[in-house]
Amino acid sequence: MTALLDLQSVSVSIGKVALLDGISLSVARGQILGLVGESGSGKSLTAMAAMGLLPLIGGRVTQGAVRFDGQDMAAMTEAERRKLRGGRIGFVTQNPMTALDPVQRIGEQVDVVSRLHLGLDRKAARARTLDLLTQLRIPEAAAVAEAWPHQLSGGMKQRIVIAMALAGEPDLIIADEPTTALDVTVQAQIIQILGNLVREKGVALMLITHDMGVVAQICDRVAVLYGGRLAEEGAVAPIFAAPAHPYTSALIGCIPQEGMAKGALRGIPGAVPSALAFPTGCRFHPRCDRASELCRSTVPPTDPRGDGRVACHHPGALA
């Protein structure tokens, strides 16, 4: 499978602060990549880099390349990148409550995408919008299109955001924690909608989450970020069976299991390091029970493991 989105050892800084350090990952059509890590690990920044939107937050790619469908995004003109955004790359934000323009009607906010990227006229764009809303199981699509954002619930708004992401017939959808702000029951629906899209339309999906349960449920591959670096990457099944990186196994240990004894659910001690003061060597070593002198002094190289990669001096054995 050829990669649709391909990040090749991308480093990102905001101002003088280096936040991402040599991240490599890729997503192919029809594939779901889960991008996992705690808050502050660089997940959202990776998404912004993939969209070419870093300048919005004062950031820039300092090293490496972001390739979309084989093309280096840094070599494109801004107009070409703009055509990708909303056109070939759809984006679903973290917080649907604040994602819509509060003073514009729902329908117009969706229409604009297909008018801009598919060249549809007003009428055709509205027809497409209504069609998308119906596909996303939004009842009374015509009435919703005439509604204002504040009249919809969070789950409805997130469906609208997904409709906007789909309106330009994208090849890739980047969803940045699409369920974090929603009720648990709605979360499951949204995840299901996203999963179906990949199966039915063959789009690629980069799903950013901090929920390993969601990853296990729908992702094909998973990339674990820690402190702005890639900790581990590979197919979901082998990684869940035998995580090589201690951080990955710690994250998996955070998923509640059926029949778990009281108090058996583990958290990860310590906190995510600040980008202003990353630890030396392996950035996970202050929280790691396998940490050795080597971990404190030397950055672990990224080694192949199975069909994936891991960056750890003391990786767990393959299953």
Next chain:
Amino acid sequence: MLPWLVKRLLMLVPVFLAVSVVIFSILHFIPGDPIDNLLKIGSSPEARAEMEVRYGLDKPLPVQYGIWLGNVLQGDLGTAIVARRPVADLIAQALPHSLRLGGLALLFSTVVGVVLGVVAALNRDRWPDRAIMGGVLVGSTMPSFWLGLILILIFSVSLGWFPVSGARGWQSLVLPVLTIGLGGMALVARITRVSMIEASGRDFVTLLHAKGLSPLRIQLRHVLRHALIPVVTILALRIGWILGGAVTVEVVFARPGLGTLLIKSLSQHDYPVVQACLLMLAMAVMLGTLLGDILQALMDPRVRAALS
């Protein structure tokens, strides 16, 4: 929204009554009265008493207030004591001048202020922003009567471009409009810039970028739209302020208008005229506030939802 509007209008009634009490009583605290201006020096106390009866000034203050309010509510502003003409005539003569001046000043501060604010916001922290904000700081700190004199000194006396005073032709409007409008322009520019920068950082703007809209379109069609909501509210609040602010400027430029009429009547203790002028200004403030609320509801569906 209609029930809200009715309630909002009804709420103006007590405000109007309170304002009328203040306007009426404050005048009578000023030493002296209009009779002094009418009587020849050395007139007899009988002549004075006769005058007081003629203008109803012999009655107790509350009774005078009651009569005045009753007449005002029937649309009768009374007769000027010193000028000896219906007050309504004097107001009708002065008001158009003040409205023209105030309206043009408001238009000037809105259009130029918004444009400068947008240019500054789009060039945030670069030289156009710094230049505009520097100018705005100077503009907003100068008192208008002083600014008026300086403008006269430069453009009328030294350069001779515009007349020093009077109300003939459009040329005579330029300097007074600038004098009143510059402060408002500075305020509008600052608010436009700040609210655009604030709105640019909102989540939905990131998503607009992610939809592939051009940055200029995002700024002008979405961000500015949000930034204008506070701007419009503040402008509406300033309507009364600008009419009142025109008072000193009209005097500086010796223009006819509500301000000139007010100052002249004040010095003559011409109660009915002063009361009518102050009432006009107070009504302008009240209606401006109402207009601000209505415009805000029209511009923001969330406000409309909260009102109904």
